[in-house]
Amino acid sequence: xxxxxxxxxxxxxxxxxxxxxxxxxxxxxxxxxxxxxCEHGYDGVTVAQIADEADVSIATLFAHVPDxxxxxxxxxxxxxxxxxxxxxxxxxxxxxxxEALHQCMAxxxxxxxxxxxxxxxxxxxxxxxxxxxxxxRKLWIASEGALAEAIAAESGRDPxxxxxxxxxxxxxxxxxxxxxEPDPLAALNAIFDLLESGWRESPKEx
Amino acid sequence: xxxxxxxxxxxxxxxxxxxxxxxxxxxxxxxxxxxxxCEHGYDGVTVAQIADEADVSIATLFAHVPDxxxxxxxxxxxxxxxxxxxxxxxxxxxxxxxEALHQCMAxxxxxxxxxxxxxxxxxxxxxxxxxxxxxxRKLWIASEGALAEAIAAESGRDPxxxxxxxxxxxxxxxxxxxxxEPDPLAALNAIFDLLESGWRESPKEx
DNA sequence: ATCCGAATCTATAATGGTTATAGTTTCTGA
DNA sequence: TCAGAAACTATAACCATTATAGATTCGGAT
Numbered sequence: 001x002x003x004x005x006x007x008x009x010x011x012x013x014x015x016x017x018x019x020x021x022x023x024x025x026x027x028x029x030x031x032x033x034x035x036x037x038c039e040h041g042y043d044g045v046t047v048a049q050i051a052d053e054a055d056v057s058i059a060t061l062f063a064h065v066p067d068x069x070x071x072x073x074x075x076x077x078x079x080x081x082x083x084x085x086x087x088x089x090x091x092x093x094x095x096x097x098x099e100a101l102h103q104c105m106a107x108x109x110x111x112x113x114x115x116x117x118x119x120x121x122x123x124x125x126x127x128x129x130x131x132x133x134x135x136x137r138k139l140w141i142a143s144e145g146a147l148a149e150a151i152a153a154e155s156g157r158d159p160x161x162x163x164x165x166x167x168x169x170x171x172x173x174x175x176x177x178x179x180x181e182p183d184p185l186a187a188l189n190a191i192f193d194l195l196e197s198g199w200r201e202s203p204k205e206x
Numbered sequence: 207x208x209x210x211x212x213x214x215x216x217x218x219x220x221x222x223x224x225x226x227x228x229x230x231x232x233x234x235x236x237x238x239x240x241x242x243x244c245e246h247g248y249d250g251v252t253v254a255q256i257a258d259e260a261d262v263s264i265a266t267l268f269a270h271v272p273d274x275x276x277x278x279x280x281x282x283x284x285x286x287x288x289x290x291x292x293x294x295x296x297x298x299x300x301x302x303x304x305e306a307l308h309q310c311m312a313x314x315x316x317x318x319x320x321x322x323x324x325x326x327x328x329x330x331x332x333x334x335x336x337x338x339x340x341x342x343r344k345l346w347i348a349s350e351g352a353l354a355e356a357i358a359a360e361s362g363r364d365p366x367x368x369x370x371x372x373x374x375x376x377x378x379x380x381x382x383x384x385x386x387e388p389d390p391l392a393a394l395n396a397i398f399d400l401l402e403s404g405w406r407e408s409p410k411e412x
Numbered sequence: 413a414t415c416c417g418a419a420t421c422t423a424t425a426a427t428g429g430t431t432a433t434a435g436t437t438t439c440t441g442a
Numbered sequence: 443t444c445a446g447a448a449a450c451t452a453t454a455a456c457c458a459t460t461a462t463a464g465a466t467t468c469g470g471a472t
Contacts, residue, residue, distance in 0.1 A: 016439075016440070017438090017439065017440090018438080018439050018440070018447095018448070018449075021438090021439090021449080022448085022449070025449085025450090046427090046428060046429085047428080047429065047430085048428080048429095056450075056451090057450065057451050057452070058429090058430090058451095058452095059430095059431085059432095059450075059451070059452080059453095060449075060450055060451075062429090062430065062431075063449075063450080068429070068430075069428095069429070069430095096407050097405075097407060098405055098407070155407060161396075162384065162387060162392070162393040162396040162397060163396050163397070163399070163400050163405075165383070166383055166384075166396070166397045166400050167400065167405055169379065169383055170376055170379075173375065173376075173379065177371070177372055177375055178368065178372075181368060186368070187368040190367075190368040190369050190372070191368060191369070191372045193369070194369050194372055194373065194404075195404060195405055196404050196405055197404040198400075198401060198402050198403040198404030199303075199304055199369075199373055199401055199402055201302050201303060201304070201361060222468075222469065223467090223468065223469090224419070224420080224467075224468050224469070227420085227467090227468090228419085228420075231420090231421090252456090252457065252458085253457080253458065253459085254457085254458095262421075262422090263421065263422050263423070264422095264423095264458090264459090265421075265422070265423080265424095265460090265461095266420075266421055266422075268458090268459065268460075269420075269421080274458070274459075275458070275459095
């Protein structure tokens, strides 16, 4: 019987006990994975250790994280998708689609240090671990379709227009491309400038 | 003792017997892998089967292909690197860097059917197998540095200029981005247009 | 021609991620 | 209260990959 006085974390009370427990398990896995990865490095931790630390079986771990070890510390990507679409759709009037994307990317992971230390440690772990960087990119790319739709809706083009899809893809590649630069924000700006204006050739001197 | 009359395949006679045998083993592995992949699908074949078919041990297989199963049917990427750099450096006078890249990409894998049937089967296998597509992309991206240097040299910029690196990356992403379109060549053209001219916003109608 | 060292290959076993199976417990909704 | 679904468990398999230690073959120098 669930006491009305027990602390349930941030779980909306609209969830039944089952969903709540499932979310708790997922959280336990994320927390355990992040803690162990930070301590021993990604390759220094086995999924068995993570399962142990979260006090679940290995089979359960994989039931929660179908994409495997790398996915443990990430969400399923839904967040990014809605966030990107909203940034494009609800941008201030007069702002171009690219400006909106520029602005919201700049507030994201690799481009700002305005993060709680917990998230910063997580970001540093991801950036410094190839397998996690790669999976992070996969998550970004997974919202290519959603972003393309948003861009198409705002620009009066077709979502299957290759130009739209390419723009979406190129924007979503930015974190991996600029994330490890000495000055990520400057890199971000340079890339958006390229996307806005195209490649300007300086003629070769004779 | 090597007979002067034995057929040695296309091996340059500058190689010693050791290098020749090594190349033969590598070739046997590639051939076996491609044959089996085509017949049973990528996931339907184990590295043990491939090693068997090529008549080498599993350990030998991995000695030849450090990047793992997916790398079996690819070369090490050196080809692409020199080919890209040459395409940029030796382009006809008056042609822009992007035009040169556009032209040489169009002659490549997914964008032409002017290929011997053997290569076409290989291409189709790669395009239809996620793991192989992903590895192919990795190979392209691995020449980002070389391409960036070539572009920088021709455009009077610095190879570490983020704009140069981004352009190189974006060009190298094209095969994965356009390779599965109904009309890959049209997609290729659209993307190069985007890279040349930038994103042109059609103002939202009121 | 011979010998040494390096490169290649082999068999074998271990590691670690991932999936399949079959059975148990726990929750939900009727 | 009961049936069925969902989540969990233990266990065993499968497969890619790496480690180890030893055998063979080759190249180059003497």
